[in-house]
Amino acid sequence: MSTGRHTKEEFDAAPWHGKTRKYDIVKEGVIAVVVVSVLAVALSLLLGSPDDTPLTFKGWATSNSDNFYATAVSELAGTSGTATYGAPYNKAADGLNVGPLWLQKWAGASRPIDSVNDFVIAPLSTQVLSTDIASALATWKAATAKDQSTWATNYDSAIAKVEGKLSDVPAGNYGPVPALAQGLTDMAKAGGLDAALLSQGGFFQTDNTKQILFFGDGSYLDDAGTAANLQGGTWGMMNETGRYPGQAWLWLYSFWYQIPPFNNEESKPIGANADAYIMFLMGGLSLGLILIPLIPGIKTLPMRIPIHRGIWRQYYEENGIKRRKH
């Protein structure tokens, strides 16, 4: 049947001249709106919706002040996640790549963040400070970049050596860094840091990037994510706080993060660049979904697996149409 497929396509495209039935699409639409509205009202009244209050710097500095303090030091020393991130925040790293494509680096540091000034020095400078912290700040500002870096790096490594247990840190050449970290911790505890990070001295602000990034550099946000079962390695992308359904439609995106090599940061090149590979993979698969009608092997699947026999059973029975080979 060489012309068979051709006429079949024409037949499928032609206006239907077979039997018809009355079908009131407007009534169907109105009923659908009513039913969906009633369902939505019922679910809303019965179950509500998730809304866990946001975390704050105040909460962090109060509940785990050592971790906050150490994070502040890492921002000054340039060892925090943000300070070492690369594009789009700075040029500290090349970022991820897929083969020869260094898209992250190429896109450039378009959203610059200077963890020293933006996270610590500028917020502190907005405050009325006690004399010792004010003089520490003045010392820092007057110092050379080399001195600043030596003090902060010394202190940061000393804290790392005692695994964050601040009371065990030995004396050393730390300059004003301990006082600055203490000043920022006090400021955060008092509730002043959240707003200072956002406003950066301005009036209108709608960009929370600095707050979010600083937050993520410590363990407070991460611990809360783990507690809420939201970690990406355990399907967290699809989860929601509380017992609510989350973005279940991200199941395939989330799936890749569960399996090797994507879930192994050590494995090169894919695991180490999992975020980028999975982006490309999902981009390709989305394109594939759009192009299904053109993909040989997939576009004929519905003919070969006879689910359509169930969907149109009545029609097939009435017309005595048997299943055909495709």
Add this chain to the structure above:
Amino acid sequence: MSTSENKMWTARLRNAWQRNLPVDKLLPDDQPAYVASWIYVFGVATIAALGVIIASGIVLAFQGPAWYHTSDIGKFTNSMHFWSVQMFFAFMVIHLWGKFWMAAWRGNRVRTWMTGAVTFVVSIATAFTGYLIQTNFDSQWISFEAKDGFNSVGVGAWFTVTNLGQMLLLHVAFLPLILGVITFIHVLMVRRRGVVPPIDALPFDMEVRK
């Protein structure tokens, strides 16, 4: 019809419209007899859910993103928005699978499938930006986690998930507009082509053979 009228853009548009989508094709009161399955309901159900999403979204937009944290009516409206989104996706995915197993792209309907699939992808982006503007713990978490994916392919240089203002505008203005327009085109295409005949529907079943 004079030749000058033939050349008029307005006349051409009207004629093309009348040829392709006359009103009785747009709003027919009968359907082929094979349109007799529950699966056909899910396209309409998806539109209905989208309607509830938009209505509740408009109420939320008028009050601003922080309203629902403190107001009971706000919370209820937010719940309406939340659950209609869940239903929207459930209906849409059933619809998608249904159309796949019906091979509903047959007979010049490839573009109907494609606009549908694009709607699916745009819906995911729209929902995602919605999660980012919740202004609660969930949105803090999602923005911190999700930035890495977008940054890793350079998109993060422009699409900044940690920028609440940007996400708000995309979620309430740009993305719904795109979604609405493509959905509209999708449905017009369905009406224009008519509902796809069953797989193996045989020409001898037709009363008139062209």
